[in-house]
Amino acid sequence: MHSFNLKLVALAAWAAAVSATEPSASRHQLRASWCDFSKLGSHLSKGAQIYLPGTSDFDNAVARWSNLKVPKSNAVVVPATELDVVETIKFANEQKVPYLAANGVHGSITTLGKMTHGIEILLTGLNSVEIAADGQSAKIGGGIRSKNLTDALWAAGKQTVTGTCECVGYLGPALGGGHGWLQGHHGLVSDQFLSMNVALANGSLVTIDQKSDLFWAMKGAGHNFGIVTSVTSKIFDIQNRNYAVSTIFFSGDKVKKVYQTANEQWLTNGTAIPEDLNNWSYWFYDPTIDASGPVVVMYIIQEGVDAVSETHTKPFLDIGPIMVQNKTGDYRDLANWTGISLADGPCQKTGNANPRFPIYLKSYNPDAQAEVYELFKQATTNASTPFAGALFMFEGYAVQGVQALSDDASAFAYRSDNLLVAPLLSYKPNGPALERRAADLGNRMRDVLFRGSGESSLNTYVNYAYGNENAKAWYGADEARQQRLRALKKAYDPTGKFSFYAPIA
The missing domain is CATH 3.30.465.10 (Uridine Diphospho-n-acetylenolpyruvylglucosamine Reductase; domain 3)
Known part of the structure; x- marks a missing residue:
């Protein structure tokens, strides 16, 4: 095999990092792995890399977007080929070391914290x-x-x-x-x-x-x-290169009317968000826009037009917004318009904890929206709050393509739901008391929406999950679905190697 690029200080850094935290049995296992680390290198392709503690490459590779219950790694392997991933898994299995794949940002579920040592497999090199x-x-x-x-x-x-x-x-x-x-x-x-x-x-x-x-x-x-x-x-x-957005800002006293209007436009009375439309909204506190409380910002995004149709905007404009911003561009501008481009805050690794508390809904309950808004306002606008940078996200996509498939078409369980909702409580970590405070707030807000939904089970998006949900919330409450997943888990991963992210069982 080709030689590989080993980014290291002393290999003993692995042992030192682990010996401070792991019981003697784990220390013995990991001692074997770091002594044999060159064995893995000899099986990797020429372009593969291994980063060990004490290097900037390692530090950058293990840095998380959300610093809440983070997984801990003692080495990072960056595969250059698909077979490099296979060789890393084989090596880790031989040495009885856990492993976890990583790529991009936004993985924030608390179950990741159960990985207390092991190998991160950073997939960024597989980008063809x-x-x-x-x-x-x-x-x-x-x-x-x-x-x-x-x-x-x-x-x-x-x-x-x-x-x-x-x-x-x-x-x-x-x-x-x-x-x-x-x-x-x-x-x-x-x-x-x-x-x-x-x-x-x-x-x-x-x-x-x-x-x-x-x-x-x-x-x-x-x-x-x-x-x-x-x-x-x-x-x-590409069917439509041109897109337009109308971004409409409201003060918090309009919250019930805004979401009642959204229901009437797209979610009730037999209506649906048209295929060429997406409707998001955010809540956040910006005193330069409205010092009295978080603003409610509606994004109405339409494709194939140079201006969003008045049919979609007029009912909201009639409510009386603070301001309106209209833009025209193409598909590649959508992330910038909604504040999730590479340059925007949600894409930065700032050291913050960034837990979310997702729930799927079929429509808005305006009374529940107003109740949650007050909780969010209290948490984000007082002088001493750690949650001033929080963001409440309401994602309303067109669903025709999703609902064209049957509910059992895949393990994704929530095709009949229309809205993905989640508060994002971004804050600087400061000990377990603040962590509990954030969890209490996030769960309280989600509980209000759940009660207002009239649903019998909590439906959550696993990619946004906080971690205190369960497999029924992540993958659907239907018992036949759960049994199918458990049987497949037993067949393909009987020892639970892949159980750090929202485990099935």
Whole structure:
């Protein structure tokens, strides 16, 4: 095999880092692994790298977007080929060391903190895009980011469904289903998959498609079954290059009317968000806009136009906003318009804890919205609050493409829901008391929305999950669905190697 690039200080750093925290049995296991680390290197490709503690490469690789219950690694492997992932898994299994794949940002679930030592497998080197000769599909590397994929396909006159935020990995959201701007036309990110290469817990690399029982599980609960090293996905000709957005700012006293209007426009009385439309809203406190409390900001995004239709904007303008901003551009501007581009705050690693508390809804309950707004206002506007930078997100996508498939089409359980809602409580960590305070606030706000929904079970988006939910909330409460997932887990990962992110059991 080719030589590899080993970024290290003393290999003893591994042992020192672990010996301070691990019991003697684990110390013995890890001592064997760091003594044999060159063995892994001899099996990796020329472009692969290994980072060890004491280097800036290691520090950058293990830095998290959310510093709440973070996974701890003693080494980072950066594969250059799909087989490098396989070799790393084999090595870790031999040495009885845990491992965890990483890529992009926004993975903040608290269950990740159960990884107290081990190897991070950083997938950023697997970022290729190969468009098939017929232009109908593309083979996509497992480590590519959403923006890089969008840009590569756009240059070829193509696009596919990706996550909305530019800094997230393409596959991370897809393993939990994956919402995106184009889902009204085509469905979820994972609905586009034709096949995927998956490195399994036993150290094998398999290619799976709809003929495999595992394919169903990977599209909604995929974090539990393996590391996707590449995927072949449907791609589409660009239908509409031009987009427009109308961003409408309201003061908090208009909150009930705003969401009652959203219901009337798109969510009740037999209506639906049109395929060419996406409607998001945010709450955040900005005293330069409104010092009295958080603003309610509605984003109405329409494709194929140079200005959002008055049919969609007039009912909101009639409420009486603080201000309105209208912009025109193309698909690649959407992240910038909604504050989730690479340059925006949600894409920065600031050292903050960034827990979210997601819930799916079918429509808004205006009374519940008003009650939650008051809780959010109290938490974000007082002089001593640690949560001044908090953001409440209400994501309303067109759902025709998602709901065109049956509920049992994949492990993603919530095709019948119309709204993805989550508070994001960004704050500087300052001990367990503040952590409990944030958890209490986030759960209280979610509970208000849950009670107002009239639903019997809590439906949550696993990619936004806080961590105190359970497998029924992440993957659907139906017992047959749960049994199917548990059976697949037993078959493909019986020892629970892939159980740090929202475990099935």
